[in-house]
Each structure stands twice: as structure tokens, then as C-alpha cells.
Amino acid sequence: MSAGQVFIAAAFTVALGLFAAVEIIGRREGSRVPTLGDVCGVVMRYRVGPLPVGRIAMFGFWWWLGWHFLAR
């Protein structure tokens, strides 16, 4: 791996570590920080009229992500 690749891998690792850290903080007793599941739940409740836009967007994004990494 080149120095650039190591730097980018480290940056992604820090980002993923921060995701984990915020989730751990959110799961602590009495925490005011919501968990990732709570944030997703609120986003997924977003509707435009009768259309559950938030749900469709989250499912569509996750479906695409699986296709991108696991089928391509």
C-alpha cells in the first residue's frame, strides 16, 4: 500500500470509529444522544403526502449499497 492509500484507509477507519463511538454514547443510560437506529427511525418516518419518502430512500440506498459491494 502506498502512503496515500494508508492515509485514506486511516481516514475511513477514523470515520467508522466515530460512528461506533457516537453509537456507544447513545446507548448509555440517560444519554440525550439518539442511537443510529433512532435517527434512522425518524428519517424513515418522513413522508410527502401519502408517499413514505424516507423509507423508500433508506431502503433504496441500502439495496444499492449491497448491490455495489456484493454484486459488482
Next chain:
Amino acid sequence: MDRPELVAEVDRAWARPVVLAPVFALISLVGGALPSFSLSANLLVLGAGGALFWLGMSAAVPKRPAPAKLTREAAWWLLPLLLFAVVEGVTFLIGSQAYPTLSRLADPVLEHYPARAAAYYGWLWAFWAMVRR
């Protein structure tokens, strides 16, 4: 004295982790063995994802309650999200193997069967967690 009746939604038998875990494991073990860009790999992801998408849009699975609105502290989630978006965005714009995007970094890892099958398993469970929301 009358007591308020408590109503708890019970998972359907097929929606319990004890049933889903082996089903997801089987899909992952098969999916992990399928080569990239193959028709079978595409069909499996489209089929499994489509089924979960359909379940998530239907009322077949009881949903867990979400908070009415987010607290101000939810802004902490922007920290990892923005860092991730900036790194991914910059590496995408550079478009060089010297500064790879996440998918380019993941490609050599996901070429190995155990890693690909594990990623499949994680993807399915995360999808299921969203279906339950």
C-alpha cells in the same frame, strides 16, 4: 378497579432471529461464493434486497417505535457522517488509485470468500433492522 390493557405486538414465527439467522447465513454463504459481475450475484442481491424492501414497505412486520423528534444532541452524528462524506467525496473526485474510494479499498478484501460472506450477513441484518423501524 379497571386496569389499562397492555398490548404487545408479537413477532411472527418466521420473523424471529432464531429463524432469520440461519436463513441469512444460508444466503450469505451462497452469495459470498458468487463472483463479482456475475448474473447470479446480481440476481441474489436484487432478490434478497427486493424481498426485504417489500417487507419494509408492507405491514407484515411489526415496527419498533421511533422517537417523535430528534434532540439537539443528534447533531453529533454529523461528525462521523461529514468526515466520511468528505473523504469519500474527495477520493471520488481525485479518481486515482493512489487515493482510493471506500469501494476500491474494499474490493481486494471482498475478493476473499469469508469476508464477502460476512459482509453479506452484515448487510442483510442491517437491512432487517431498518425493516423493523
